Amino acid sequence: MILYLNGKFSEFDKIKISPYDRGFLFADGVYEAIRTYHKKLFRHEDHLQRLKRSLNAIRINFNETDTLEKIIYKLIEENKIKNEALIYLQITRGAAFPRTHNFPEEKTSPTVFISVQDLNIKKEEHLKGIKVILQEDVRWLRCDIKSISLLPAVLANQKAVEANAGEAIFVRNGLITEGSRTNFFAVKNNTVFTAPLSNLILDGITRKVVLELCKELEINYREEFIKADDLKTYNEFFITSTAKEITPVVQIDNWKVKENSAGKITGLLLQAFHHKVS
C-alpha cells in the first residue's frame, strides 16, 4: 500500500511522522474523506471547499489545496484500486519543538497525509437498514470544523459497535444533532427533517446532496432539530455520509422502527441517489 506524506509517495511501513507533530500532541489538524464513483472523485469541489473552511477556522495556512486532486489520482493509480476508492486526507499544523499550546513561534510546514483504499460498501445495509443508538453529545461546540479532535466520536462509536449498532446518534439538550460520523434524518408526513447547519453539526456533503434530491423530487424538507423525545412521531429514519451514502435506520436503541427495509421516502431518495451516481 502506497501512502502520501508531505510530497512523497512511499510504502505503508516507510511513512512515519514525528511525535512532535501537532496532530499527535494536540489534535491540531483537520481531515476529509472523499470517494470515487466510476473512478472519478465525487463532489470534489464541495470537499475541497469544506477543507478550506476547516483550515481557515483553525488557522492553518495551506494554500496548495489545488494540488491535492492530482496527488489523489496518483495514489489511486499507484495502489491499483480495482473498484471505487475511499480517500482519507489529513492536514495538521506540522511538527514543532518544544511542545507549546500556542502556535509554534517558528512557522511550520503543515503535515499532509493522504491514503486511498478500496471502498468496501456494505450493500446489505442499504437494503436492510441498520440499528443506531442514542448517545449524549459531549463534543466541543465547533462540530462544523472537520477536526481530528475525534475522541468523543470514537467513544460513542465504540458503544454503538458494542450494542450491535452501526452508528451512534448524538443528542444535545434533548435535540438530535448528528451521528458520530454521519448526518441524521427523520421523515414525518412525507417531510424530511434534519438538524440545521450551525456550530453543532458538520456540513455533510451527502447531507447536501440529499437536500438537493428532495428539491428535484419535490419532497418537502425542513432543516429543523428533531427532538429525541419526539422520535416516535416520525416514521422513517436514515443516516448519510460519504462512505455510508444513504443508509436506512430500522432500529433506534430498543425501538424497532421497520422490518428491515427502507421507508417510502428513504427508498425514493436512495433510488435517486444511486441514479445520480450510476
Place this chain on the structure above:
Amino acid sequence: MILYLNGKFSEFDKIKISPYDRGFLFADGVYEAIRTYHKKLFRHEDHLQRLKRSLNAIRINFNETDTLEKIIYKLIEENKIKNEALIYLQITRGAAFPRTHNFPEEKTSPTVFISVQDLNIKKEEHLKGIKVILQEDVRWLRCDIKSISLLPAVLANQKAVEANAGEAIFVRNGLITEGSRTNFFAVKNNTVFTAPLSNLILDGITRKVVLELCKELEINYREEFIKADDLKTYNEFFITSTAKEITPVVQIDNWKVKENSAGKITGLLLQAFHHKVS
C-alpha cells in the same frame, strides 16, 4: 535529546510514529506533565493516579504505569538534565489499520511516548504576575479527562499569546471553569474560590496542593464557580499548574487588577508553596 517510545530510548530524530497511530488520527489518547524538585518527581503518585483515571475513562488498557517512574529517571539521566526536569508523557490507543472510529478489532499495543526537558520557569511571572484573557469554553464535556483532544485549548491559548497574555481562562455559561492549561483561583474577603471538581475541569495536582496549603495556613476556601460577571468583586487572582506553579494574575482582559505584584493571600500561598518544594 533522547526520547522514549514503546520500550526504546532513542535520539530525537530517530523517534517516529505511524500515521495510523490513533493519537494522530483521532486524538485517541491521554497525557500527563510532571516535574521534579531537587531532581525528584513531585507528586508522582497523584500524577499516576490521574493518568490511570484518564486511561480508564477512555478505556485504554495499559497496566504498566508502575514502570513509568524508572523510565522517567533514566530519561532525566540520559538527557543530563542540569536543573529541574519537565516530563511529558503521552499514551495513545496505539496504531491500527484500517482507520475505524471504533476501537480496533485486533487488540493494539498502546503507544507510550515520554520526553524530558530542562524546566524553564519564568521567575518574573511569579513576582510580577501575568495578564489573562477570557474565552468562551467550547471544549467537550469531559474536561476531567486529560486527553490529547486539545484543539480548543490550542486556539484559546494562541489568542492569549496574541493579546500579550500568559493564559486564556474559559467561561462556560457565564461561569469560569479553568484555564487552557491551568486552574483558576480568585480571592474575596480572604477566602479562596476555585471551580468545583466536575466533568468541566481537570483535577489539577497543583490545584490540590493549593487547597492543602489553604488548610495548613487556615485560609478559608470554597470550591464554587466564580461568575465572569462578578470578577470585579474579587481582589486577587492566580492560576496554577505543574509548570506555572502558582502564578499571580494582575490583568484580566483590559482590567488591571494589581500593579504587578501578587495579592496578600496569593503571596502567602506562593511563599508556602515555595517552602514546601524547597
